[in-house]
Amino acid sequence: MTKVAVFLLTIPIVFAGDLLEVFGIARCPDTSRFVKNQLIPFYQKFNADFSSDFKLDFHAVPTGGSNVEGHYVNKCLHGKIECALNKLQMCAKKHISKDWMVTAGCIQGLKAYEAALACLPDTEEGQKVKTCAETQEGEYVLNDENSYRYNVAPGSAWLPWIQVNGVRNRDAEYHLKTVVCQLESMKNQEMCKEEGKK
Template sequence: MTKIHLFLLVATLFVSRAFAGDLVEVFGIARCPDTSKFVKNQLVPFYEQFNANFSTDFKLDFHSVPTGGSEVNGRYVNKCLHGAVECALNKLQMCARKHIENDWMAVAGCVQGLKAYSEGVKCLPDTQEGQKVKQCAESEEGEYLLNDENSYRYNVAPGSSWLPWIQVNGVRNRDAEFHLKKVVCGLESMKDNGICK
């Protein structure tokens, strides 16, 4: 693990833990049918409809994770449940999160469930941000981001054997997989928000 990689991991863990409000985190994988159903039917529609009205004390995040990895010829290479294509799509999702300032969740939703990396690239905006995402996904940066997501997952959600795994303030909430808005509207930070009335 390089010094830069270690720094990115520590920074990721610190930033997420530093958030003092209500935190809803979704852990999933790009080609998983259950994750795809949740992302397409609940997460992205909810985010697109209501993100402008989220309380400053509320954060919704998505983590696309590999299942492991190893050193190969001096390079770290992630492994994913549904093979190399899934890892490539996962990288697109996490690189979008890093390099797209607004609406990266829409890109993640577009990529979710696709069968080919070339299809995922078509989800990227035709902008400089989109180019950065593609470069990230096709470089060691994307590999490191995916590995960081895996490390983060096993630190904050060590029991996450089912995907999508949805946590509310660090605790799995099974109901959120089927009733995301209801769960969010039950949170202290959101219960008085206009979207919940």
């Protein structure tokens, strides 16, 4: 019997509004600092005020991968634990219908897989995330994130890599709200009115 590996290529879906994307890895201190200090607090405080023409997204990415005994296995900068955490984050993105980013933020920077499992909701969705992360589904989900990264952010050597509408924005790493409030889709939102007065 011949085993055939299937590699999925993610084709970027064009979002018509303003798109702010964060590419990072679970054990990276710089990514963790940004996610914990800016991304998640910003998301939790303001996501209800996001314009329908603004999208905020997070991508946990591996460094590559290969076929191992007929199964695809990702490789990550900080080893197998990081890949396991990245898979949990991206499986949360796939299977949690609301506020998956909060779950991904909880997982960010942890050192142990068991600690990360405690971040999952105690629901059917949480169980789907765990199953996804511990099977080939998780490997392919993570591989898809990496394919997407190299399609839309081929120069993303530094992590976190933050880009707005396809262009890296270094200021966003330190001044996320200010950058968001300069966007055409967001500048008239309630959350940005005080920003405009500065």
